[in-house]
Amino acid sequence: MQSVAESLERLGGLARTPAVARLAEAFQAAGHELALVGGPVRDALLGRSVHDLDFTTDARPDDILRIVAPIADAHWDIGRQFGTIGARFGDDTVEITTYRSDSYDGTTRKPEVEFGDTLEGDLLRRDFTVNALALRLPEVRLVDPSGGVEHLIAGVITTPSTPQVSFGDDPLRMMRAARFAAQLGFAVDQETRDAMAAMAGRIEIVSAERVRDELTKLLLADEPRPGIELLVDSGLAEHVIPEIPALRLEADEHHHHKDVYQHSLTVLDQAIGYEKERHPGEAPDLVLRLAAILHDIGKPATRRFEPGGAVSFYHHDVVGAKLAKKRLTALRFDKATIDAVARLIELHLRFFGYADAHWTDSAVRRYVRDAGPELERLHMLTRADVTTRNRRKADRLAFAYDDLETRIRELKEQEELHAVRPDLDGEQVMRVLGIRPGREVGQAMKFLLELRLDEGPLGEEEATRRLLEWWEQR
Structure with missing residues (x-):
């Protein structure tokens, strides 16, 4: 992780980017809170490049739309039922989500969406402490209720609440732990690893598409090996892609x-x-x-x-x-x-x-x-x-x-x-042999392809001679 001074400068620079500054000003003018949250803050602190911009706010979806629509180049509400509004500002794509305090029913990973009232409460429901970070705007103040900065410095992945509660709420977070271990090069703490091993079977309530997406993100990391090893060691791979742990032959x-x-x-x-x-x-x-x-x-x-x-x-x-x-x-x-x-x-x-x-x-x-x-x-x-x-x-x-x-x-x-293709096409074969479309044309084309592979290009005249010779021998 970079020095404190460098990290603060990076955060300040992020807050000054046109899309962020414009949104911060608009939400403040409307009397609402706004914070940059999660991955962008984490990556800025780590000195990594920042791509997607995610925000959270006390404004409800209708209010978010009312604030964003006049200033964005484009906006959409495909995640409105979960409190998320998307927008584009020049080259920047952003998502703005109302504070959440989701609850889960314990049998599926789909939450009962409940809007929250505080930024700190929203952060504490997130997957890992290194992602439970926010930058309040426009004052540029870092909010870290669960020690995420300390864990970034230590290179440790752990959950804001107990891992048993976190993974019980959303079992996909166990795969996300493996993915972040690969992407960030961090170690997953022992309590979290133990919970993954004890609760591995819970991953089966997660849809195949969600599992596929997490596995894909893991494999696309610069060094996916530690993430794969964690999936295997924890027993998650037995439920997700059992062919890999089966390779451990005795x-x-x-x-x-x-x-x-x-x-x-x-x-x-x-x-x-x-x-x-x-x-x-x-x-x-x-x-x-x-x-x-x-x-x-x-x-x-x-x-x-x-x-x-x-x-x-x-x-x-x-x-x-x-x-x-x-x-x-x-x-x-x-x-x-x-x-x-x-x-x-x-x-x-x-x-x-x-x-x-x-x-x-x-x-x-x-x-x-x-x-x-x-x-x-x-x-x-x-x-x-x-x-x-x-x-x-x-x-x-x-x-x-x-x-x-x-x-x-x-x-x-x-x-x-x-x-690589035969020296004659199907029309030429039918004309040379005087036959109509059918199985024999396919057989003739296969013969010419084998001839082409064995001897290289022969030219039309020689290929015709060899085709007629083959036809007569049939």
Whole structure:
């Protein structure tokens, strides 16, 4: 955390930004309180960049609209039933929420919305002390009723009330603890961890969409590993994404194999490293990160103990792709993400055949064709999957993949590899063979595609000759 002087200067600068200053002046003129609250205050104190601006006020939703409408570039009331009004001021998007004092029924995470009367009461109902911070406006006075600044300095995540009460009210907060551990690099205090372990099963009352969103935010952190480890250690992962804790395979004294769970975490770390190296400054890649942490989830179901102490996991790539598709579907991920992750898991072992035996140009073309739009991610995942401590083996695999990528680039330059297609289209096939649309056209196109993959571009004349030859032999 930055120095006190730097933190105060950051808070003052935040209060002076056009959107904040304009809102503060308007609410004061209307006789209402206004405070910047939660994440923006926390991040300003930590010296992190501030993005979304969240405010809280004693004004009710109708009053918020009345104050905001004349001065905002746009406004909306999609969260009005929860006391939240959204607005846009230039490039800044803000949300303004009436003080809350929610109550929960204990069976769902949906609160009975009750408006509160004080800023301090509103802060004490929030998830963690580091988020229970507010900056009163326009006087720029920090409000911290639960010691959040001390916890920011110490790098500790804990709840304003007891964790049992907080998580009982809203079980999703347990996943948020893991997410903030990853995003902020903070430690979750022992009492909070104990409550997470004791109450892990409560997460099942939370909707799949909410769980998905928290898991996504965790994985998109700069270093998601500590958050994932907390999900597993607390038992939450057993209810949310059980395929990950299942990777902690036990080996008996006669059979030894790599710790699949720790290996998967290392693959995730390394995949993120390649992602940042190849695409610096770009947004985190959720598909790559999901594929990295899930790439070996087929191993528990395919583990076999072989004679001599060996352990095999035959077809864990195919099994893992199916398991990933099933889990991500249950978590309500979109189809494009599910398909891309499953495809990467299915293909993540393909390269190791290249390392053991030289591939023909045909095999390289098929690798590219099968990867399709996921080729760049497959490059990163496959490289990340090398976690051996044997330096000679690691170097051999790295050199082999360097060679494969070089060959792909060369073939692409020669043949426009990303647009691999037969030398003749369907209309030409029907005209050459004198047939109508149907199954035979599909068979002919498949033959021409295989020919194209095996031998590269042949040209229309040669492709026609070979097509007629194939047709006659049928």
